[in-house]
Amino acid sequence: MKEDLTQASIEPLLDYFNKLILLNKEEKQLVTERFQPRLYRRRQYVLQEGDICKHFNFVVRGCLRSYITDEKGNTHILQFAAENWWITDIGSFYKTKASKLNIDALEDTMVLQISYDNLTGLYDQAPKFNQIFRVLIENSHVALQNRLLQNISSSAEERYLSFIQAHPHLSNRLPQTQIAAFLGITPEFLSRVRNNQTKKP
Amino acid sequence: MKEDLTQASIEPLLDYFNKLILLNKEEKQLVTERFQPRLYRRRQYVLQEGDICKHFNFVVRGCLRSYITDEKGNTHILQFAAENWWITDIGSFYKTKASKLNIDALEDTMVLQISYDNLTGLYDQAPKFNQIFRVLIENSHVALQNRLLQNISSSAEERYLSFIQAHPHLSNRLPQTQIAAFLGITPEFLSRVRNNQTKKP
DNA sequence: CGGTCTCTTGACGGAGTTCAAAGCTAGTGG
């Protein structure tokens, strides 16, 4: 499946903003000017540990992940980002300091990305985006709170069932190794959980 | 130790804001007008599951916690908030919907709190506070990301050591049951972890 | 094809839980 940037469409992003707060013509124009389309190929890094995160990314097609790698070489996934999701290292991006996270592509992926300067410029030209990006972070924060609470209160099986129920589209297209790294268990144990699950009902 | 609202001081809050972004005289005045001091006694609820979270709280003295209770009756702590920390249910507060969290006082606690209307009024009168509160959430979000990653990648012992190192003042004044509920382990096991720890070095 | 990645399965080991009991601390009411 070929794709190139001339096919890039800003529409999904405009739709996304419009669902949060209606944009006028000028604001849509600003978004179109300040966000840049970009393609990442499978396994390509969007951000590498130690670098400064330069962009806020909106996924148009494909799937990215953010993760850390521990001293044993195991990866632990903080977030997946498929269509219409945002991904960045907020701490590194806003404070311009070295990132502890990696972000890379699980599939060939097209994003619309905005740099720090372009984003602060956007805040100045259209203050409405202050509110929009505050809401983005709030939503993301609430989701993360729920995930943490579930992690300290539920078994691996409960977390897995909850994940496939909340994200059926993701659990279909991701390899189980990635889901295990997200849930905080080993791929072997996830395999057993799934096996028990099919026998149950 | 007696304390009452006439002794209430807005100073810690003004100091806190000033360290993020310098405030002018008018802005300080606005903060003084719009934040209300309030006392909560030990075990008193600040927010109860099912209610709508009405306030953003800044702790001046004492300590609060936010938590859920599961079907077995176990509590799982999302956050502690001692001096100079913020605590609220962001989702419930901004979207005016029923909260899944409880917030209560672990000690007699004085807070400075602001209502939703007063906060949005503050945003309008002094846009600087848009930025201030965006930074607050960003910081909180980064802290939560780190905690989640540690939870899915580290042992109970590692998490405990990391907690007492990052928050020595808190770990001294909190009962171990509360720390265990925060780390996601049983109080019995935390006792054993501490016991091993004292024997080691 | 050949190699790499993914998924499964088994046996074993270890981290963390559950239940129960006991001593200790601290708040509370009379």
Next chain:
DNA sequence: CCACTAGCTTTGAACTCCGTCAAGAGACCG
């Protein structure tokens, strides 16, 4: 100010969940 109760901490033993290591069987891609 004392007595009493409720909560905190510790310890033991049995048990469960989940990880580790190893091996083999597809599946996909170059």
